[in-house]
Amino acid sequence: MNFQARLVLTFLLMFLVVVITSWLFPPPIPDEAISADSATGAEVGTETEPSTVPVPTMPEIAPSPSEVPETVEAEALPEEKRVVVSSPLYRFEFSNFGARLHVAEMSQFEALNQGGLVDLIPDGAEGYLGQKLVVGSDTLDLSRVPFTVEPEDGLALEAGADAQILRFTYQHPTSSFRFETEYEFSPDEYTIRVRGRASGVDRPQLLTDLGDGLAFAEADSAMEAREMGYVYNHVQEGIDETLTSKAERMIVEGPLLWGALRNKFFLLAILAGESNETTTEGGYLGGLLVEESHLPERFQVTAAQVVGAEGDFAYRLFLGPQDFEILSAIGWDMQNVNPYGWSFFQVILKPFVSLITKILIWVHSNLNLGYGWVLILFGVGMRIVLFPLNQKAMKSQLKNMAVQPLMKEIQEKYKDNPEKQAKEMKKLYTEHGFNPLGGCLPMLLPWPMLVAFFFVFQSTIELRGVPFLWLPDLSTKDPTFVLPFFLGASMFLMMYVSHKSMDTPNPQMKMMMYMMPPFMIFIFMNLASGLNLYYATANIATIPQQMYIAKQRKKMQGMKPLGRSPPSPSR
Secondary structure, X not given: OOHHHHHHHHHHHHHHHHHHHXXXXXXXXXXXXXXXXXXXXXXXXXXXXXXXXXXXXXXXXXXXXXXXXXXXOHHHOOOOOEEEEEOOOXXXXXXXXXXXXXXXXXXXXXXXXXOOEEEOOOOOOOOEOOEEEEEOOEEEEOOOOEOEEEOOOOEEOOOOOOOEEEEEEEEOOOOOOEEEEEEEEOOOOOEEEEEEEEEOOOOOEEEEEEEOOOOOOOOOHHHHHHOOEEXXXXXXXXXXXXXXXHOOOEEEEEEEEEEEEEOOOEEEEEEEOOEOOEOOOOOOEEEEEEEEOOOOOOEEEEEEEEOOOOOEEEEEEXXXXXXXXHHHHHOOOHHHHOOOOOHHHHHHHHHHHHHHHHHHHHHHHHOXXXXXXXHHHHHHHHHHHHHHHHHHHHHHHHHHHHHHHHHHHHHHHOOOOHHHHHHHHHHHHHHHOOOOOOOOHHHHOOHHHHHHHHHHHHHOHHHOOOOEOOEOOOOOOOOOOHHHHHHHHHHHHHHHHHHHOOOOOOHHHHHHHHHHHHXXXXXXXXXXXXXXXXXXXXXXXXXXXXXXXXXXXXXXHOOOOOOOOOOOOOO
16 A cells, blocks of 8 residues: 555544544544657746646747757767765765766765765766757757866855855867856755856757656665655646656656655755746746656656757756755745645645644754654643643533433424424524534644644654664654554553443444554554654543543533423512
8 A cells, every 4th residue: 555545544544533433422532858849938927827827839940950069079088077066965976077967965864774975866877967959850968078167176165155156068179069057056055056058059958867766865765665756846737746656758748847856855856947036938847758767667857948049048956855944945835846735735734834843843952852752742732732622522522412302302393394493403502502513623623733743744854864762763664563553552542431431332433443443553554653653642642631521521421411491480
């Protein structure tokens, strides 16, 4: 069962436990070149709805073989040199051959599968970010030609310093063709601004090789493989993703705001234009070409865009972690490259995800607590915060039980007169302050927050590689499966306490009490141990509350049943 299926099943089960059981059986429980029809740049106003944005078409390019230079002869090639760009955040290694990226180390993240730093470029790859120019039916492959690099010693950026530029230039020895690319690096950002110019050719299309997916860096390679894929944001159709396991050769037609390769925690993305506010003539990405890689079980992704009339082009690159706050600051919904929830729910979910992430980091940093203890604190804290809602739901449920005889009486008495029955029911609700949905609504109010917890604790990079007690990594499954079974046991206890507090045992609730915990164990056993830790703690913290609520219920169940108020006696 894949992650998406597990996710859907998880929330269905959680909904049953939290809402349905609290309503019916109290108490409450909690992815050749891009075709010439690909779209290119056009200005988009900030107020324009995506569906109204016209899809531009690529201008026709007359075949001009004489303008496309032949590649340099092999014997004329100089020696390959590597140029290093380093900062507190990353270490990049470029080759003068094709201006290709061969090393992309994340300076603040350790590779958990083999030690050393995370390198986004997989072993065996021929270098990323190589470029081609397509003019009519001709293609000039620039990924293997020798470039002049300035500065030839690379860049060493210090925190807080100004951005610096690494320039690659290729001048064809026998023609006027010239190609320049500038990479602007900031020491404090993972975003790289790219500008360039192609002269000596007429309105070419630029193809940028995004590579063959990201390297494996996690201890659980199976989990990492399941979440590897490509994602894009279409101007009209929005964000779409394809997992590598389901990828096939295809052309994704634009216009696109960005395209990206991702795994569970890291990202390589290309974004249209120099900024979100500027869309030049060739500002949009024209599309993506997805084809089989020479590396096993991988797909190569190439991005296309049209070069402007003067030969200019510009785009941005992002190579770094899937940090929610960092990606949110980029814009264009980059934080949804690994979606927190389903698209229809993200508008509601986004502020909760942001809030939870900020609180998680703040508590860890300011209280000097390990993330394992922070998750435990979250579990207990949420139960305390939600206790008033649980109490309100319980009281509403008991009131529901109390008025049930009166409701049945009215239903029986006016079964042949629906209009009169509805009128008497409304009168009954008003007389006793009863709301039929009162037991359900208090449990639905915190639901966006509870769902946000699920996505944050399952996918947040802050938990990556963090050990806790016997758990080697809070971002991966518990290798001993102790936590999932503990989670199931705590759920059983919650439902058991609720069941025993009822005067009349409910057979449906009893069945759920024995069926739900095994289902939850099955669902959670391959999910992040940090997520399991939070939910298990929350369940344990809920049990004393359930016991208290059970006592209150027994007291109220022992009270005299409600009746219709008799007329006041005369004095």
